[in-house]
Amino acid sequence: MNDLLSPKSGTNQPSEVECLGMTFQSEDDRREHFLALLAEKLKDSAFRAQEGFPKGTDEAILAMSDPPYYTACPNPWLAEFVTHYGRPYDPAEKYAREPMAIDVSEGKTDPIYKAHSYHTKVPHLAIVPSILHYTEPGDVVLDGFSGSGMTGVAAQWCGSAPAVYRQKLEMEWKKAGMSPPKWGARRAVLNDLSPAATFISANYNLPFDVDAFAKAGKQLLRDVEREIGWMYETLHSDGKTKGRIEFTVWSEIFTCPECAGEVNFIDEALDEDNRTRDSFPCPHCGANLNKDRLDRVMETRIDPATNTPWQKVKFKPSFITYSIGAKKYQKQLDQHDLDVLAKVERLSLPSHMPTVRFPIEQMYHGSRIAPKGFSNVHHFFLPRAAQSMSLLWEKAQNWPDHRTRGILLFMVEQSIWGFSVLNRYSPSHFSQVNRALNGVYYVASQHAECSPWYNLTGKLDRLEKAFRGYRTGVLISTEK
Ligand SMILES: C[S@@+](CC[C@H](N)C(=O)[O-])C[C@H]1O[C@@H](n2cnc3c(N)ncnc32)[C@H](O)[C@@H]1O
Structure with missing residues (x-):
């Protein structure tokens, strides 16, 4: 017994x-x-x-x-x-x-x-x-x-x-x-x-049965790949080999105070070694710029939860890191990548994505996120991340065995921050997983949007070892 x-x-x-x-x-x-x-x-x-x-x-x-x-x-x-x-x-x-x-x-x-x-x-x-x-x-x-x-x-x-x-x-x-x-x-x-x-x-x-969890976790990631793997496919420089996106780096868009031209912060501020420069020239007029001199740009989109206009800070994808087998590559987005992002954005908001409003008035950091357009939970997730997060949650929640389900939900739940726009792109770190700033709701000017597999494969291995x-x-x- x-x-x-x-x-x-x-x-x-x-x-x-x-x-x-x-x-x-x-x-x-x-x-x-x-x-x-x-x-x-x-x-x-x-x-x-x-x-x-x-x-x-x-x-x-x-x-x-x-x-x-x-x-x-x-x-x-x-x-x-x-x-x-x-x-x-x-x-x-x-x-x-x-x-x-x-x-x-x-x-x-x-x-x-x-x-x-x-x-x-x-x-x-x-x-x-x-x-x-x-x-x-x-x-x-x-x-x-x-x-x-x-x-x-x-x-x-x-x-x-x-x-x-x-x-x-x-x-x-x-x-x-x-x-x-x-x-x-x-x-x-x-x-x-x-x-x-x-x-x-x-x-x-x-x-819980650690072996059953390890098996279920791998199965879950495979199932997610089968359903939405296309969202994370990119073409290699040879124009035919398919690579899998590990993360996409998004940059906040500003305007130059001298010429009002659009400035993609990452494209202009990062040097060849992916380090942020203190100052850099405007790509349009050459004026000497730094973060403090840039003007924030707001854009109006349609809120996918309410179908009403939604004012938010503007972000654009800057580059992709992807893998083919064990090799990693970096590239600028091509037309195919932009088409995939546009296609994902046309999908309706997934059913498991919460849309509840943050209690902004009671939040110490409410005054930082609300003026940037982040007032509801779903605002923190780019369209592709929202689809991934929701599908992971759904698959974990539908797992038949109760204890395995619990620990799968635990694994998915701990990654929520990592899928949100709170996940900063941190060029000085090898991994871009879970780079949100602790203890605050802070949306940085550079965001790493990680794929489910990049986010969770290593975590699954580590949980399996830690929890025995x-x-x-x-x-x-x-x-x-
Ligand atoms: C300092 S944290 C404990 C953290 C814990 N040591 C750990 O390792 O995670 C204090 C906890 O007390 C809980 N708490 C606060 N008031 C409570 C109450 N009246 N009854 C029960 N829990 C309460 C909070 O939700 C919070 O999780």
Whole structure:
């Protein structure tokens, strides 16, 4: 029998699974059983009336949830989980720990940390020492403001830390005069009021079949290529070999203050080594220009969501980086490339692209994006990126197996920024993936519009490696 939260659970293998003292034939049976109970609970108006209850339909909450481990609403199984895995407080049992005063600063380069961004996210390796010091293996750790769930990762990771990490930490503790840690997984109860946070947290913490995910991810990218690969095809300089676009660099268009001629910022400001020059001559009148001297150009297009005029800053494609096999090339756009872009723009806005307006007035950076014409979510996506994003989401959302679907959505969701116009073209970096400026809504004058495969192939490999091995036991709730 699989233990409920053993690393093998979530794989839909035919062996029985145990969950909160009950036995099920499979993970699907377990989920079905608890989903029916949750559906019933959602009809209870007192349950829904709790302050901070997420705004969402029953269907949306049930689709996100994987009860009893994760509910996208207050988790009705919290008490049962704690009773099942915790130990009642016993005043006779002495608990004493010296305050821990060691350096726990950690870099932010660990593959687990980088799997999905979240504001104010703490690396799990910065939490592990505290959990080791203050708790025993098997204890239940509570994080009531858990964000992306790194406390849960840390609690579980105490049982799977690699030997090299253990030795290093034990040596450091010895030097600091501390007794050696007790290795072994802890369980965690994680809570956040944000369903987006608990969605990320659930995928960071709940067991899933990593091999099935790796296979599904590759299949998803192949399916997307079959349907919209034509949008990313370009012709090589021989005029016949087809290359696949990795990214297209778009430039904001300005006008020269001297002659009013149009200035494509990238075309004029980048030197042969793709470095931005501080100043450059106007291509029309030769006047000496720099970014501060240029005048912004607004253009009017038809908003694809409302079919009404839409004023926005003007961008034009500047060049393409593409690959043929393992070789990479760069080229200016030719007529075929421009025709493809025009054809994509004539398609209707894809069904999965949100069109909701940003709460501009309440946003610290609202005053930066609104005057440039970016007031609704879909404004952040060029037509081709909108098609890609929507198709990726649709394919992930329709994946039949629940846990694989969750982790596919997690992978696609973390790439949303990278598909938007917030993704800056950064000539000094090798990769143009996820180059949005952290913590702000900033649309730069140079944008790298990345293809789905350029964006996600490497990520898929990294997630597959990062996510093996530590998931043994958490409960996640969404409440205030
Ligand atoms: C500092 S972040 C935690 C980040 C977390 N350490 C991580 O690694 O991702 C604080 C979290 O508290 C949540 N929060 C704020 N007020 C809350 C409340 N009243 N109840 C539950 N969560 C709350 C926020 O949504 C946010 O995710």
